[in-house]
Amino acid sequence: MGLAVVRGGGDLATGIIYRLWRTGFRLLVLETARPMVIRRPVSVAQAVFDGEHVVEGMPARRLGSARELPGDGTVGVLVDPQGECLADLHPDVLIDAIMAKRNVGTSRDMAPRVIGVGPGFRAPRDVHAVVETLRGHDLGRVIVRGEAAPDTGVPGEIGGATTDRLVRAPDDGLMVPRAEIGDLVEAGQVLGFVNDKPVLARIGGVLRGLIHPTVPVRTGMKIGDIDPRAVRSHCFSISDKALSVGGGVLEAVFAVALG
Numbered sequence: 676m677g678l679a680v681v682r683g684g685g686d687l688a689t690g691i692i693y694r695l696w697r698t699g700f701r702l703l704v705l706e707t708a709r710p711m712v713i714r715r716p717v718s719v720a721q722a723v724f725d726g727e728h729v730v731e732g733m734p735a736r737r738l739g740s741a742r743e744l745p746g747d748g749t750v751g752v753l754v755d756p757q758g759e760c761l762a763d764l765h766p767d768v769l770i771d772a773i774m775a776k777r778n779v780g781t782s783r784d785m786a787p788r789v790i791g792v793g794p795g796f797r798a799p800r801d802v803h804a805v806v807e808t809l810r811g812h813d814l815g816r817v818i819v820r821g822e823a824a825p826d827t828g829v830p831g832e833i834g835g836a837t838t839d840r841l842v843r844a845p846d847d848g849l850m851v852p853r854a855e856i857g858d859l860v861e862a863g864q865v866l867g868f869v870n871d872k873p874v875l876a877r878i879g880g881v882l883r884g885l886i887h888p889t890v891p892v893r894t895g896m897k898i899g900d901i902d903p904r905a906v907r908s909h910c911f912s913i914s915d916k917a918l919s920v921g922g923g924v925l926e927a928v929f930a931v932a933l934g
Contacts, residue, residue, distance in 0.1 A: 685772070687772060769788070771792060
């Protein structure tokens with residue numbers, strides 16, 4: 676199926692990676708040295724921290740260089756946030772799933788098929804196609820002329836909760852966790868500390884995500900996520916939204932190839 680390079684290895688990107696992996700693409704994921712991922716169990720970016728990681732049977736391994744890209748179905752994860760390896764790789768597909776809400780340097784001349792995920796891209800100016808990420812009627816829709824809906828600044832509703840389900844840093848520094856992903860938590864519970872300031876849960880539910888303790892955080896930054904539905908298994912499986920967006924990207928890849 677050829678080589679697909681995905682910029683970003685967070686949970687939404689991993690839904691895309693999983694769809695491509697299941698259909699036979701060789702995959703290289705480009706990440707930062709300290710990925711700010713929250714839903715780490717279902718993010719291939721976790722391989723940056725652990726060296727190896729498996730998401731729903733899909734293995735991922737951190738590479739020292741793009742030349743080490745395995746041919747056994749393992750997803751390669753490379754610290755290369757600027758995409759410096761692209762000039763030598765000549766991928767068949769490039770997908771920008773950084774989820775920065777803006778274009779941080781992806782252009783349609785980087786590969787024969789370039790897909791932008793979420794707001795910040797306009798097709799066909801920047802990319803060959805854009806895939807919608809906003810929850811609702813158009814989630815996962817492929818856009819070949821135009822752009823995705825702008826960022827609303829409000830997280831999608833899950834179990835009746837929106838902003839309250841987010842866990843935010845009380846200070847600048849490193850978080851020392853006192854809870855783990857998958858734990859059932861109560862409103863007001865201390866989930867950790869940043870410089871001795873408590874990180875608090877605003878609602879009860881299951882702790883679905885928590886930033887890695889080696890990643891520096893800033894005051895007010897999203898560092899965790901609580902799911903009020905309290906289904907622990909959801910913490911360790913790719914979300915419906917990520918799979919929907921992944922399906923849209925897979926459609927876009929083949930639609931662009933067909934012209």
